[in-house]
Each structure stands twice: as C-alpha cells, then as structure tokens.
Amino acid sequence: MGLFILRRLGVMILTALCLTFIVFWLTNLYPNLEKLAKTQGNFRMSDEQVETYLGNRGYTQALPVKYGQWLGVLPGYVIEGTDGETRARCEAGRAPTEDTPTFCGILQGEWGQSTVFKEEVGTIVSTRLGLTGKLMFWVMMVMVPGALIIGVLAGMREGSRTDRSLSTVSIVSTATPEYVSGVILIAVFATPLFGLQYFKGTATSAMDDANFNNFFLPVSTIALYGMGYIARMTRASMTEVMTAQYIRTARLKGVSFPNIVLKHALRNALIAPF
Numbered sequence: 001m002g003l004f005i006l007r008r009l010g011v012m013i014l015t016a017l018c019l020t021f022i023v024f025w026l027t028n029l030y031p032n033l034e035k036l037a038k039t040q041g042n043f044r045m046s047d048e049q050v051e052t053y054l055g056n057r058g059y060t061q062a063l064p065v066k067y068g069q070w071l072g073v074l075p076g077y078v079i080e081g082t083d084g085e086t087r088a089r090c091e092a093g094r095a096p097t098e099d100t101p102t103f104c105g106i107l108q109g110e111w112g113q114s115t116v117f118k119e120e121v122g123t124i125v126s127t128r129l130g131l132t133g134k135l136m137f138w139v140m141m142v143m144v145p146g147a148l149i150i151g152v153l154a155g156m157r158e159g160s161r162t163d164r165s166l167s168t169v170s171i172v173s174t175a176t177p178e179y180v181s182g183v184i185l186i187a188v189f190a191t192p193l194f195g196l197q198y199f200k201g202t203a204t205s206a207m208d209d210a211n212f213n214n215f216f217l218p219v220s221t222i223a224l225y226g227m228g229y230i231a232r233m234t235r236a237s238m239t240e241v242m243t244a245q246y247i248r249t250a251r252l253k254g255v256s257f258p259n260i261v262l263k264h265a266l267r268n269a270l271i272a273p274f
C-alpha cells in the first residue's frame with residue numbers, strides 16, 4: 001500500500017513538472033516576450049530596445065535556467081544591465097540588498113508578481129481560489145440534492161410518464177453546454193422582460209459581495225450541466241435496485257411502496273452516485 005502511494009505521488013510530481021515546463025516554454029516564446037517588453041515599456045520600441053529590456057531582466061537566459069529559477073531549485077539572477085542598474089530576481093527586479101534571498105521560486109512560496117494586475121501572484125491566486133471555492137460550494141448544494149431527487153423519482157417506476165419526462169430533462173441539461181444555458185438564463189432572467197429585471201448582479205459585484213442576485217445565475221448554469229449526469233446515474237442505479245429479489249420479496253410481504261423506496265431501495269441505489 002505504501003509503495004503504491006509513493007508510486008502515485010511520484011507520477012503526480014512528474015506530471016506536474018512536465019505540464020509546468022510545457023506551459024513555461026510556451027509563455028517564454030520570443031513573440032510573447034516581445035509583447036511583454038512592449039506592453040511594459042513602449043509599443044514603439046525597436047528590436048534593439050526589446051533585446052536590451054529582456055536582457056536586463058533575465059528573459060534571455062537559457063530556458064532550463066529560467067525554469068529552474070522559477071521553480072526555486074536554481075539561484076535567482078543578479079544582472080547588471082546596460083543601463084548601469086543592478087537587478088535581482090529575488091527583489092522583483094530591484095537592486096539586491098544584504099537580505100535578498102538566493103532562491104526565490106515556487107518551492108520557496110514566491111510566485112512572483114503579475115505584470116498585468118501589478119500584484120503578487122500568490123495573493124491573486126488565493127483570492128480567485130477562495131471565490132471559486134465559494135461558487136462551487138453552492139453549486140454542489142444545488143446540484144447534488146436536485147440530481148438525486150430527479151434520479152430517484154425517475155427510477156422508482158421505470159418507463160412511466162414521470163420517468164420519461166425527468167430523463168428527457170436530464171439528457172437536455174447534460175447535452176447543453178454552459179455557455180448556451182448561461183446565455184439562455186441571462187436572456188430570461190437578467191434582461192428586462194415586461195419591465196421586470198429579476199437579477200441585476202454582475203461578476204464584479206459577486207467578487208466583492210456575493211448575494212442571491214449575482215450568484216443565482218452562475219450557480220444555476222454550472223449546476224444544471226452536472227445535475228443531468230448525476231441524475232441519470234442515480235436513475236440507472238435506482239432502476240436496477242427496484243428489480244432486485246429483496247425488493248420483490250418486500251412487495252410480496254405487503255410493505256408499502258414509500259417504505260420500499262425509502263428503507264430498502266434508496267440506501268443501496270445511492271452507493272453508485274456517491
């Protein structure tokens with residue numbers, strides 16, 4: 001068991017290194033670096049000025065060296081630029097001091113600074129992850145109970161009108177991408193209809209203060225897509241359980257149908273979905 005876990009961890013680490021190296025290589029292609037230089041400097045910069053800008057900030061180093069510095073296994077650069085200024089990677093491009101660390105990468109918890117938002121990357125990522133966690137929490141609160149109820153109701157009586165109707169709803173919700181259902185929900189609920197506008201929230205307002213108005217539509221959009229998948233799985237499991245021998249025996253004993261569903265079938269039918 002321990003060897004299996006170590007092997008899995010090794011594969012995870014190797015996969016993470018390969019993926020991050022590929023992304024790092026793609027973002028460090030020269031056209032991207034040239035665009036970065038002109039964005040941070042001047043769009044009218046000549047090719048020589050672009051080379052100087054990139055060289056003064058360590059972008060012209062070999063790719064494995066830059067990746068090692070970003071990862072934190074190689075010491076950060078200290079470069080004396082052609083403009084006479086000395087810059088250090090571990091000081092975010094400023095002159096090094098006595099307290100400047102030698103290694104400053106991902107392994108040391110230094111994610112660097114975003115050239116777009118002008119903030120620490122770690123702060124940006126933690127903020128976005130927190131907001132995403134809040135969103136997905138409410139998605140799960142809506143999606144899982146709704147999907148289980150639909151699946152159980154559809155699977156109780158296979159082939160009935162209720163089964164066909166709920167199965168159709170599940171298939172349609174899963175087959176509709178989020179960007180389509182999102183547009184439909186916006187058109188129905190977020191645009192003025194007969195002088196009424198039900199939800200006026202925006203993504204920016206949801207980041208600052210999540211409330212029902214600005215959280216209902218994104219939660220509904222994501223929940224609808226996953227709800228159909230879980231509901232179909234629950235329906236299939238419920239249908240299989242309802243044909244089992246012990247359910248037939250309970251019916252022959254005269255147990256009421258609600259008790260058969262709640263006490264005998266439901267606990268076994270929910271194993272697969274969970």
